[in-house]
Amino acid sequence: MKIGTYLLWAAMAVGTGIIVLLGYFVQIDQIPADSLIGNIFTLRLLIMGWAVLLAAVALGIGLFNLFLVHWTKVSRQGPGWKYSAILIVAFVLTLLLGLILGPDSRVVLFLFNSIQVPVETSLMALLAITLSLAGFRLVAQRRDLISLVFVGTALLVLIGSGPGILSTEGLFFSFFAGLRNWLVQVAAAGGARGILLGVALGSIVTGLRVLLAVDRPYGE
Amino acid sequence: MPEVPLDFIEMIVAAFITVMILSYVIGDNVLFRIATYLFIGIASGFAGAIAWENIVKPTLVQPLIDDGLIKLLSPEGALTFLIPWMLALFMLFKLSPRLSRFGGFPVALLVGVGAAVVVGGSITGTLVPQSMAAAGMLSPATALPTAGEPLSIWLEGLISALLTIVATISVLIYFRFSAQRDLTGGTRRSRIAEVFAYLGQIFIAVTFGVMYAGALMATIVVLAQRFQFLHDVVTRIVGGA
Numbered sequence: 001m002k003i004g005t006y007l008l009w010a011a012m013a014v015g016t017g018i019i020v021l022l023g024y025f026v027q028i029d030q031i032p033a034d035s036l037i038g039n040i041f042t043l044r045l046l047i048m049g050w051a052v053l054l055a056a057v058a059l060g061i062g063l064f065n066l067f068l069v070h071w072t073k074v075s076r077q078g079p080g081w082k083y084s085a086i087l088i089v090a091f092v093l094t095l096l097l098g099l100i101l102g103p104d105s106r107v108v109l110f111l112f113n114s115i116q117v118p119v120e121t122s123l124m125a126l127l128a129i130t131l132s133l134a135g136f137r138l139v140a141q142r143r144d145l146i147s148l149v150f151v152g153t154a155l156l157v158l159i160g161s162g163p164g165i166l167s168t169e170g171l172f173f174s175f176f177a178g179l180r181n182w183l184v185q186v187a188a189a190g191g192a193r194g195i196l197l198g199v200a201l202g203s204i205v206t207g208l209r210v211l212l213a214v215d216r217p218y219g220e
Numbered sequence: 221m222p223e224v225p226l227d228f229i230e231m232i233v234a235a236f237i238t239v240m241i242l243s244y245v246i247g248d249n250v251l252f253r254i255a256t257y258l259f260i261g262i263a264s265g266f267a268g269a270i271a272w273e274n275i276v277k278p279t280l281v282q283p284l285i286d287d288g289l290i291k292l293l294s295p296e297g298a299l300t301f302l303i304p305w306m307l308a309l310f311m312l313f314k315l316s317p318r319l320s321r322f323g324g325f326p327v328a329l330l331v332g333v334g335a336a337v338v339v340g341g342s343i344t345g346t347l348v349p350q351s352m353a354a355a356g357m358l359s360p361a362t363a364l365p366t367a368g369e370p371l372s373i374w375l376e377g378l379i380s381a382l383l384t385i386v387a388t389i390s391v392l393i394y395f396r397f398s399a400q401r402d403l404t405g406g407t408r409r410s411r412i413a414e415v416f417a418y419l420g421q422i423f424i425a426v427t428f429g430v431m432y433a434g435a436l437m438a439t440i441v442v443l444a445q446r447f448q449f450l451h452d453v454v455t456r457i458v459g460g461a
Contacts, residue, residue: 009325010328013335018336020340021336025340046300047333049279049300053275053279054311056276057308058311059271060276061311061314064315083253086254086257090265091261094261094269097265098268099269099272108269110226111262111266112262114231115233115259116262118234118235119256119258121238123241124439125443126241126244126443128436131435150432153426157430157433157434186384187384187387188426188431189387190384190388191388191424194423194424195391195424196346196350197347197350197351197391197392200346200347201342201347204338204343208335210332211332219327
């Protein structure tokens with residue numbers, strides 16, 4: 001029984017994955033819609049639609065789990081339960097208002113604009129302080145060549161980006177501006193391309209392992 | 221009593237929330253925690269409402285309201301309506317530890333489609349365009365001097381292109397985690413590979429340094445905007461606007 005279900009799930013993952021993957025490499029507009037391949041591509045669109053729906057349902061399950069975790073915390077009055085109570089009230093209120101009035105209603109947008117947007121931008125603003133602190137800590141705690149290159153590059157880019165540290169006129173600034181451009185457009189561009197290619201190769205290998213059913217993250 | 225406009229209340233609440241979040245500068249405190257928990261609650265509720273309104277309702281509920289159960293009996297309805305309903309129901313089995321194994325079927329579909337999108341996206345969106353761009357830097361059309369181009373400019377471009385390619389290759393060599401196993405059971409790479417891997421590390425440090433500086437500049441701008449916003453709110457309150 002277990003082997004049966006495992007095979008079914010693996011076949012489901014491999015089958016749907018291959019159909020979706022084919023869509024990336026075949027010119028769909030040159031295939032007659034009533035042919036076998038044409039029908040497979042129609043099925044591909046359906047499968048993509050199902051996957052989007054399942055992602056939404058998975059999000060719902062995640063939200064329900066978030067609610068349950070904090071509900072349990074409040075009912076047991078564990079450490080920080082008051083914050084969990086705030087979270088539950090905010091969650092339920094926003095969800096109900098969003099479901100009843102719609103997510104683009106004036107009331108929901110009021111919550112979005114007055115709380116969510118300021119929190120997001122303020123957290124990003126805080127990042128300026130935490131990033132600076134992290135930079136100072138790196139200099140203080142790790143004094144090897146790689147750290148030196150990292151901090152030195154960051155400083156040169158900051159100086160060359162001006163205005164602020166240096167006047168934007170004069171030979172001194174134009175030297176640092178040129179150096180910054182070279183660092184960004186040559187050294188960092190090559191490094192970033194290497195990182196991107198490395199990430200892409202890693203993603204392809206991980207994805208292919210799933211598509212070949214070597215890795216089975218869907219269970220058993 | 222004069223009526224207070226909604227945008228004014230919105231601005232006051234936003235200012236309070238901004239102060240609560242920025243209070244983290246003095247350390248983790250009650251105000252910061254209240255603001256973050258409030259944020260998680262509202263963001264989660266908003267995400268749930270968006271998912272319902274844009275995906276779940278039009279796919280599972282609206283066809284039922286518009287066409288009724290008769291839709292289920294048609295062959296087209298089975299594909300666009302019955303199967304999505306069944307998949308969604310099976311997915312809900314994941315909520316019960318006893319029945320969660322039945323939820324594996326829709327998860328398998330989601331994982332299969334996700335893996336295909338990752339593989340296809342990585343090949344067509346990153347691997348091919350980035351490799352083509354790297355190869356294009358040394359193609360005759362770009363690497364050879366054009367008529368009337370000063371030698372120094374051409375040489376500068378060529379050296380930059382070569383250096384970019386060396387950076388890319390050395391970073392990729394650093395990412396290559398395979399190595400030959402020696403007699404003692406340890407691993408070793410060739411001397412050239414080790415040198416290039418170390419060079420790759422330096423280029424990664426340069427790249428992250430540039431990214432760090434960019435992120436720092438962007439966040440400093442956002443921090444300045446937040447202070448400007450607080451200044452505007454105080455000015456508006458004091459000015460009585």
